[in-house]
Structures are given as structure tokens and as C-alpha cells.
Amino acid sequence: MNNYIYSICQLFLITLTLTANAQKMHTTKWESGQLDRRTKVGVWEYYGYTASKEQVVVQRYDHSTKELLYFRPNGEFIYNIEMKPGQWTRHAVDRPPLFIGGDPALATYTTQLQYPPQAQERNIQGQVTVSFAVDTLGRASGHRVLRSIGGGCDQEALRVARTIPDEWIPAKLGSHAVAVEYELTLTFRLAQP
Template sequence: MKIYTYLICQFVLVLLLAVPASAQKAYTSKWASGQLERRTKVGVWEYYGVTTSKEKVVVQRYDHSANTLIYYRPVDEIAYSTEVNAGQWKRRQVDRPPLFIGGDAALAAYTTQLQYPLQAQERNIQGQVMIGFIIDAEGKTSGHRVLRSVGGGCDQEALRVAKTIPNEWIPALVGIRPVPVEYELTLTFRLAQP
């Protein structure tokens, strides 16, 4: 019996030594949770948002190892300018909107990089700049342009920030087909009240 127990222990030890140690580390924040391996997201991550009733909910589940969207929380239906044929665009509803991996909270991390232009501050210019850009069928962005302007250097700053957003988009779908759409991103410039 002792030799049998000894052999089982040796076998288990060999198995443990043969399996490389996992370098994965759990990550949790207010807006996301998942596994990191050498500072890279791996496996399925959950991304969170807050409803209008202040309830924290899962807005996305994304498998970073397979580069696949598993789940997204449907949002209000929005019409997008969609490429229906090469070079032919039409405003229409899509079956799945374009999604930034990580949800609005992840997208907001980039939009907080806005720097209020001195010219706009001096002239007391405030307002919302709307930037439009194409998200193609592969989730890549291009064609950034100002759709709504407030001037005072705010338009250029909003355009600069929009261009820094990485190509971590999941394309819109019509049926099961990914389609290019024009995404509209609103960036707000508001002076602090004294």
C-alpha cells in the first residue's frame, strides 16, 4: 500500500511539474473584469455600464483570446449612415450597432483626453463638437471629420482626440453581414463655473 501511495504521489508531482505555471492574473475594476497574461487581456472579459436607474449591468462579454463578441446589452435603436453598396450610403437601422470593445466606459477613457483650447477659454466658447468617422466591416476607422462645430480650436481638439481612439471596434451588422457605418461621437467643451 505504501509503494502504491508513493507512486501516485510521484505521478501527480510529475504532472504538476510538466504543466507550466500560469502567468495569468485576475483583473477587476469598476468597469471591467477578466484575466491578464503579461499585461494582455486573455479569455472572456466582462465590461460593465450603468443604466438610467443607476443599476450596474454587464454591457459586453468579449473573448480576447478568440477576438469574438459573446454578448452585448442591446441599446436604443439608432439609425446610422450605412454603406448599402460600394460608395452608396443610406441612413438606416442596423441589427447590431458598432461597438467599442469595453463599452462606453472604455471609450470615455479616450475622450477624457480633451484639452480645452486657450482660444476657446479666452472667448468663453462652450458647446458640443460632433465628429463623424467610418467604422468599416473589419472594425477599422477612417475619414474622421467635424459634423458639428463650435470653433475656437475646439473642433481641431475634438478631431485630434477622436483620431487617438484605437481600432478596437466591433463592426455593425445588417443581418449577419458586417457593414461600414458612419459613427457620430459627441465631445463636450464646458468651462468650469466660478
């Protein structure tokens, strides 16, 4: 009987050790939380920095329940929202659409711009604004260029915007999720010699 209890205890300790090893804390300048085999689990905090370089929590998101627990408000949120199917109007929302992980996570995609050779040859620089709808399930669609600079930059901005995964938290008006039109500005600037 003692050998049986001893074997059960050993098995429990091995299981506990494997579980502890499978989950580990991951902390960077921009985020902090638990990883389980490279997958985010549990509550994660995402950070931003104030003008005085103070680190602040901008989002707290539970990856296990897929629920936003906190976001740091930053001004008034006015968007084109879909009040009825196909009927859009400019309106303030109580919570903007949020990319999970905040601006640093979004920058992972937006910094992958490839400067079009045609724009380089013609010395085209500036900002392209891409618009897309973020629906009530956090999916993006209907990508289009609002502000154009040409030279292939518009197409590149659209390409990059379409690579952003559907990891959006929908906007809210009151307690209801609403579809909104989100605007993303991408900057094309040539390196100075």
C-alpha cells in the same frame, strides 16, 4: 525511477504555478476578466449602470477568439450605412458598431480633451460632433467635424477622435458586417469659478 517521477511531478507543479501566476483575475467597476502578462485573454464582461444605478453587463467579449458573445441592446440603431462602395444611406442595423469595453473604455480616450487656449480666452463652450466611418473590420477612418464651435475645439475633438484605437466591433445588418458612419460628441465646458 521514483526520483524520475518525483522530478517530473515537481516540474509539472512549477509549470502549473507559473501559469497560474501569469494569469490573474482583473476586476473593476467597469470590467472583469483574466489578464496574462497585462494582456486581456479569454472572456471579459464589460459593465454599465442603469438609471437606478444597477450594474448590468453591456458586453461580453472573448479576447482570445476576438469574438463578441453578447451585447445589451439599447433602443433602435439607425446609422448611415455603406450599401455599395461610396453609396451611403440611412438605415436601421441589427447591431450597432461597438467599441470593445463599451462607453467606459471609449471614455478613456474622449476624456483626454485639452481645452484650447483660444477657446478659453473667448469663453467658447459647447459640443463638437465628429463623424468617422467604422468599416467591416472595425477600423475607423474619414474623421470629420459635423458640428463645430470653433476656437480650436474642432481640431482638438478631431485629434482626440483619431487617438481612439481600432478596437471597434463592426455593425451588422442581418448576418453581415456593414460599414457605418459613427458620430461622437465631445463636450467643451469651462470650469465655473
